Amino acid sequence: MLITIYSTNLHGTSKKIDYKMAVFLKLFFTSLEPLGFIVLQRAIFTTKHILLFTSNSIIFEKYTEKNFELLHRQVDNNFQKGSFQQYSYSDVCQILIDNNKLVIKFQKSQPISFEHDSKLYIANELSIRCDLFNKRFVNNESNKENMLIRKAIFPAIPKKHFGSFFENEKEEKKKILFFNNKTNKEELFQELKEELESYQKKTRNKKKEKESSFENGSEISEEEEEEEEDEEKVENKTILQNRKEIKLLDKNNLSSGSGSESGNETKDKNKNEKENQNDEENENEKEKENHNVNKKGRKNINISKTEKDKFKDVHDFFNRYFVLLTSKCQNKKIHSFDEYLKNDFTIENYLNPFCDTSETSEEIQNMNLENNNTRSNNTLHNLSLTGNNKKNNADHNHKDNNKKSSVQKYSFDEYKKKISKFEFFNCSFRYNLCINNLDFFQIKIILNEIIFQKDQSIFNTIIEFYKNFSIEGNNYERKKQFILNNKKKLLERIINNHFSEFLILLKYKYNKNKARRIILKIINDRLIELLVIPQYTKLIKIFDSKSKFEKEKNNMIKEYFKNNITQENVKIPVKLISKLKYKNARNYIKKICNVSLPIKKLKIFSKIGDLITQEVENQNLKISSLNTDAYISIFLYIILKTDIPNFYFHCTYTENFVDSAYLKEKEGFFLVNILTAVNYILNHASIEN
Amino acid sequence: MKKQKVVLLGKGRVGKTSIFKRFLQNEFHDNEVTTIQPQYLEKQVKVNTEKVTLSIWDTAGQERFRGLNPLFYRNSKAAIMVYDITDQESLDSLEDWLAELKNQVGHKIVLMIVGNKSDLKKKRQVSIEDAENLAKKVGAQHFCVSAKTGENIDEMFHELAKRVMKFVKENKTPLNTTKSRRNFALVNEDVETKKKKKKNNDGCC
Numbered sequence: 054m055l056i057t058i059y060s061t062n063l064h065g066t067s068k069k070i071d072y073k074m075a076v077f078l079k080l081f082f083t084s085l086e087p088l089g090f091i092v093l094q095r096a097i098f099t100t101k102h103i104l105l106f107t108s109n110s111i112i113f114e115k116y117t118e119k120n121f122e123l124l125h126r127q128v129d130n131n132f133q134k135g136s137f138q139q140y141s142y143s144d145v146c147q148i149l150i151d152n153n154k155l156v157i158k159f160q161k162s163q164p165i166s167f168e169h170d171s172k173l174y175i176a177n178e179l180s181i182r183c184d185l186f187n188k189r190f191v192n193n194e195s196n197k198e199n200m201l202i203r204k205a206i207f208p209a210i211p212k213k214h215f216g217s218f219f220e221n222e223k224e225e226k227k228k229i230l231f232f233n234n235k236t237n238k239e240e241l242f243q244e245l246k247e248e249l250e251s252y253q254k255k256t257r258n259k260k261k262e263k264e265s266s267f268e269n270g271s272e273i274s275e276e277e278e279e280e281e282e283d284e285e286k287v288e289n290k291t292i293l294q295n296r297k298e299i300k301l302l303d304k305n306n307l308s309s310g311s312g313s314e315s316g317n318e319t320k321d322k323n324k325n326e327k328e329n330q331n332d333e334e335n336e337n338e339k340e341k342e343n344h345n346v347n348k349k350g351r352k353n354i355n356i357s358k359t360e361k362d363k364f365k366d367v368h369d370f371f372n373r374y375f376v377l378l379t380s381k382c383q384n385k386k387i388h389s390f391d392e393y394l395k396n397d398f399t400i401e402n403y404l405n406p407f408c409d410t411s412e413t414s415e416e417i418q419n420m421n422l423e424n425n426n427t428r429s430n431n432t433l434h435n436l437s438l439t440g441n442n443k444k445n446n447a448d449h450n451h452k453d454n455n456k457k458s459s460v461q462k463y464s465f466d467e468y469k470k471k472i473s474k475f476e477f478f479n480c481s482f483r484y485n486l487c488i489n490n491l492d493f494f495q496i497k498i499i500l501n502e503i504i505f506q507k508d509q510s511i512f513n514t515i516i517e518f519y520k521n522f523s524i525e526g527n528n529y530e531r532k533k534q535f536i537l538n539n540k541k542k543l544l545e546r547i548i549n550n551h552f553s554e555f556l557i558l559l560k561y562k563y564n565k566n567k568a569r570r571i572i573l574k575i576i577n578d579r580l581i582e583l584l585v586i587p588q589y590t591k592l593i594k595i596f597d598s599k600s601k602f603e604k605e606k607n608n609m610i611k612e613y614f615k616n617n618i619t620q621e622n623v624k625i626p627v628k629l630i631s632k633l634k635y636k637n638a639r640n641y642i643k644k645i646c647n648v649s650l651p652i653k654k655l656k657i658f659s660k661i662g663d664l665i666t667q668e669v670e671n672q673n674l675k676i677s678s679l680n681t682d683a684y685i686s687i688f689l690y691i692i693l694k695t696d697i698p699n700f701y702f703h704c705t706y707t708e709n710f711v712d713s714a715y716l717k718e719k720e721g722f723f724l725v726n727i728l729t730a731v732n733y734i735l736n737h738a739s740i741e742n
Numbered sequence: 743m744k745k746q747k748v749v750l751l752g753k754g755r756v757g758k759t760s761i762f763k764r765f766l767q768n769e770f771h772d773n774e775v776t777t778i779q780p781q782y783l784e785k786q787v788k789v790n791t792e793k794v795t796l797s798i799w800d801t802a803g804q805e806r807f808r809g810l811n812p813l814f815y816r817n818s819k820a821a822i823m824v825y826d827i828t829d830q831e832s833l834d835s836l837e838d839w840l841a842e843l844k845n846q847v848g849h850k851i852v853l854m855i856v857g858n859k860s861d862l863k864k865k866r867q868v869s870i871e872d873a874e875n876l877a878k879k880v881g882a883q884h885f886c887v888s889a890k891t892g893e894n895i896d897e898m899f900h901e902l903a904k905r906v907m908k909f910v911k912e913n914k915t916p917l918n919t920t921k922s923r924r925n926f927a928l929v930n931e932d933v934e935t936k937k938k939k940k941k942n943n944d945g946c947c
Contacts, residue, residue: 722782
């Protein structure tokens with residue numbers, strides 16, 4: 054399932070990047086702009102359309118489910134032809150969701166609606182990383198870009214975990230189909246659990262066999278065991294110790310419900326039954342864990358050998374991966390995803406994935422208790438809850454209701470202060486992306502993957518969004534306040550900019566005509582600065598590129614000069630050149646390259662004409678009057694004597710883009726003389742060639 | 743009134759620059775000693791209490807630069823075509839000059855045909871009738887002028903200014919007509935293109 058994504062750089066150059074569908078879907082939830090190399094802000098993947106939100110515009114493309122695999126070709130062709138449908142953000146008026154349809158309203162053209170299907174991308178989220186790591190990043194490590202992206206997207210996970218994931222393509226396809234076909238997520242979760250349990254049994258049996266062989270060969274000192282056991286009992290553990298333990302625990306298969314300190318109190322009935330069945334196994338596991346801690350060096354090596362077998366299953370991988378991330382973020386022991394949901398999950402953890410590491414375990418426990426209270430606040434809780442996990446979170450509500458009486462109430466304001474920043478972040482994520490149904494753990498993963506460092510630039514942009522936009526339901530519009538503020542700013546700007554004009558008005562109170570004239574002059578100058586010059590600069594860019602095409606003509610002038618410059622050939626009057634060398638004019642003509650505006654270029658030409666006349670006047674030569682005949686010949690001499698790059702381009706550029714009113718005057722006269730000189734050279738050169 | 747561009751045309755050594763200088767600086771030099779100014783100057787002319795500024799361009803007359811002269815003609819409202827009374831060829835070549843000018847500017851231009859060196863009556867080769875016939879043919883006005891004595895020069899420029907004024911005023915109002923003409927031209931083009939397309943389609947089928 055290949056898809057091509059086109060991203061635009063910060064410099065505006067478009068670039069084609071081949072990603073797997075997985076990456077595509079991943080980008081949907083993320084904004085990679087702060088990373089600096091991609092400006093693709095988000096991509097929405099509906100049942101019939103692909104929507105790419107770049108920093109400048111919205112791009113969308115149709116496809117059918119049957120031809121989904123051929124989509125990348127379609128996109129490719131369209132992009133090459135330039136028939137891609139593109140809209141700039143300035144044209145977009147509003148983005149909203151109506152009856153599961155995403156609607157984009159434009160200021161001028163008619164609105165466009167897209168059918169919105171959230172199941173598709175959520176289901177495929179798991180297959181993302183496998184594709185990505187196996188086929189793109191692992192195989193093509195030499196590509197620097199790929200490495201950069203890998204580092205940016207997947208900083209938390211070491212590469213070795215993904216090396217041998219999904220070795221066969223057939224299995225991969227099957228699994229993708231499996232996820233796609235599932236409509237009810239409850240069923241999906243149940244199946245996942247069943248598969249997990251079956252897999253765990255298999256792995257445990259394997260372990261037992263291996264450990265029996267390993268215990269015979271290994272000897273451990275008793276002193277070390279005692280020391281480390283004491284350490285485990287200490288409540289306030291350091292961060293490093295925690296991490297080490299978590300890593301080791303993670304590398305083992307994750308047992309459901311065992312080993313968690315805070316989670317033993319609150320458990321479902323179903324879970325209790327399962328645990329009763331597996332009590333003996335859990336005890337064995339605890340022993341193994343202790344064993345692992347005791348023999349760090351040796352056991353790590355043994356575990357790495359069995360990694361290939363362990364991570365073949367998608368669900369196990371996902372569970373493991375989730376645990377790794379959450380444990381890293383919160384500096385806690387987390388053994389499985391289900392356990393985390395039941396015991397350790399709090400709103401603050403959810404909203405604040407980057408909670409401080411300095412907190413002791415007691416404090417954390419207290420915080421959890423306090424935060425559990427906040428769940429009773431249904432409004433907030435419902436806001437934070439999202440599609441897939443509503444079921445899981447419903448269980449929490451049941452538990453919390455039983456606990457209400459025993460725990461103190463947490464004041465809403467205090468709570469809000471703490472989480473305000475992250476609340477903003479979460480909500481903006483949802484509204485920015487135009488989604489209602491987002492899995493909270495998905496966000497968590499993405500946050501940790503992409504913005505694992507506390508990147509404030511993202512927060513700032515999101516906060517700005519909240520300042521400028523008002524959100525009502527699923528729609529968001531620009532705030533009225535923002536517009537009013539803008540008006541105020543405008544007024545201030547006008548006062549600042551036109552301060553000098555107000556002064557003039559005051560100065561010439563009694564001579565309004567004079568004041569009017571002066572002000573008009575100032576305004577005209579400003580208008581030219583504001584409106585005309587930037588457009589000229591654009592034109593210059595175009596013409597600079599065009600000048601490359603006119604290289605032949607420029608070269609012709611140069612060659613002709615080198616080979617055939619003689620007074621006889623050019624028929625320059627002898628008196629004018631034998632005594633005068635026009636040094637000033639020749640030096641001055643070189644300034645054309647430095648000047649960009651056509652008006653300035655034209656003024657340089659006129660200045661050259663003046664310099665010529667001055668020089669002739671100073672010598673008091675006895676010559677017939679300075680005709681155009683004489684001027685053209687002198688200009689010829691000057692042009693040919695000074696090697697100016699792209700001189701033909703400078704002449705034609707000024708001729709075409711100077712105001713025609715100038716061409717009637719003195720400056721125009723000299724320009725025409727120079728042009729005739731240039732054309733004369735070109736004609737002669739072409740005849741000789 | 744805005745500036746109006748006037749171009750001086752004619753064969754080499756006819757006396758364009760001397761007419762130019764006589765009118766603008768009231769100077770004439772038999773052996774041309776150090777009179778150096780750019781061959782472009784402006785002068786205001788009064789016509790019935792209205793003022794017109796004429797920006798006069800002296801063009802190159804020598805043959806080697808003649809092919810490049812069309813660059814000078816752009817945006818010009820009037821042209822003074824100068825011939826030498828003592829040289830028949832100069833009058834004959836005027837038709838070629840005219841053709842060049844009309845290629846660039848079109849038929850909308852004020853024309854003056856001026857015979858210079860009228861003080862050399864003994865050496866006259868060109869008859870006045872021939873010159874006037876040509877002027878009628880072209881739709882121009884004929885003047886006999888001498889740059890040396892300054893005969894008829896001011897009158898000639900005064901008459902030119904009058905005609906330019908008229909010409910500008912006439913062409914101001916029919917701005918809408920030009921638009922309509924443009925539209926008409928576009929329509930014609932469309933019709934032609936459609937016809938061509940039809941023909942092509944027929945050919946294909």
